[in-house]
Amino acid sequence: MVVFxxxxxxxxxxxxxxxxxxxxxxxxxxxxxGLGTFFLVLVAAGGGVxxxxxxxxxxxxxxxxxxxxxxxxIILFMGKVSGxxxxxxxxxxxxxRGDFPWRRAPGYIIAQVAGALLACSFLALVFxxxxxxxxxxxxAIFNGxxxxxxxxxxxxxxxxxxxxxxxxxxxxxxxSALAVGGYIALAGLWAAPISGASxxxxxxxxxxxxxxxxxxxxxxxxxxVAGALLAVFFAYLLRGHGPDEAAIEAAQGDLK
Numbered sequence: 001m002v003v004f005x006x007x008x009x010x011x012x013x014x015x016x017x018x019x020x021x022x023x024x025x026x027x028x029x030x031x032x033x034g035l036g037t038f039f040l041v042l043v044a045a046g047g048g049v050x051x052x053x054x055x056x057x058x059x060x061x062x063x064x065x066x067x068x069x070x071x072x073x074i075i076l077f078m079g080k081v082s083g084x085x086x087x088x089x090x091x092x093x094x095x096x097r098g099d100f101p102w103r104r105a106p107g108y109i110i111a112q113v114a115g116a117l118l119a120c121s122f123l124a125l126v127f128x129x130x131x132x133x134x135x136x137x138x139x140a141i142f143n144g145x146x147x148x149x150x151x152x153x154x155x156x157x158x159x160x161x162x163x164x165x166x167x168x169x170x171x172x173x174x175x176s177a178l179a180v181g182g183y184i185a186l187a188g189l190w191a192a193p194i195s196g197a198s199x200x201x202x203x204x205x206x207x208x209x210x211x212x213x214x215x216x217x218x219x220x221x222x223x224x225v226a227g228a229l230l231a232v233f234f235a236y237l238l239r240g241h242g243p244d245e246a247a248i249e250a251a252q253g254d255l256k
Contacts, residue, residue: 025255026104030111032082032253036074037115037202040086042122043070044200045134045207049123052131064188064197072181076174083251087200088112089228093159096232098243099166099251109202116206124210135207136196137216144219147195151223152230154187155199159231166250167239176250199224 044067051058075084083100085091088109094100123134138147161183165176188197198204204220235242243251 026107028255029082029253030107032078033085033108033111034115034118036078036082036084037086037112038119039074040067040070040200041116041119041203041206043067044198044203045120046123048132048134049127052133053127060192061189064192065185068181068183068185068188070181071184072177075177075180079177079250080254082108082255083253085251086112087224088202089155089200089224090159090162092225093163093228093232094251096229097163097235097247098241099163099247112202113205116202117209120206120210129210133207133211135211135213136198136204136220138195138219139193142194144216147216148219148223150191150195151198151219152227154191154195154197155224155227156231156234157187157227158183158199159228160234163231163235163247164238166247167235167242168244168246195219195223199227201225 047058047063047066051063071084071086074086078084083094085094085108091100091105091108091112095102095105120133138144158180161179162176165179184197184199187199191197196204198220201221201224204217208214208217
């Protein structure tokens with residue numbers, strides 16, 4: 001199972017650069033990840049916050065479709081800069097597949113956490129912290145085991161879509177934004193009542209931090225990470241060893 005631990009240094013998408021130029025480009029990528037995650041969490045958690053503040057004026061359908069549309073927009077406007085991971089589970093999957101260097105993964109995850117916390121800070125400043133503050137929690141009639149399995153299978157599908165549309169075998173370029181955003185909306189339409197359809201550890205972490213309630217956070221850490229790793233293994237079964245040039249560019253962006 002060496003596929004989980006291989007890592008290939010950037011090639012076509014990251015030519016040899018001087019140290020100063022390389023760090024400048026990396027800072028732009030990290031800013032892109034933070035900004036993209038900010039907008040994702042602003043919509044994903046903000047929908048619940050505004051719905052609570054207005055007495056439920058936002059429909060459940062809108063609450064799950066809006067994050068998918070936001071991810072679609074983010075991929076289209078900044079995917080070429082950083083790869084638009086927006087999710088530690090995606091960063092881990094790209095790294096395990098060999099499309100993204102492990103040494104750069106911590107920086108991406110820190111940027112994602114920062115973006116999520118800034119989004120919740122904005123929501124707290126404007127609307128205050130009350131109710132569930134847009135957090136993801138298992139539904140009232142479901143237990144943690146059911147929720148973690150749901151997050152696991154949803155993330156398996158999400159990361160499979162991401163890795164599949166990024167590979168040279170099925171690369172669809174900008175249309176990958178439609179596939180990924182559409183999947184997120186579709187997953188939410190049927191699974192939001194079970195687990196909140198987070199599929200993203202930082203999206204769930206930020207509201208929990210503001211509520212100081214991590215009683216169910218394990219669901220949104222274990223489920224997505226395990227699902228992402230199984231998706232990497234499925235990618236190996238479907239397409240063999242990674243990476244390939246198209247997947248490297250999709251994972252790392254094409255910033256020159």
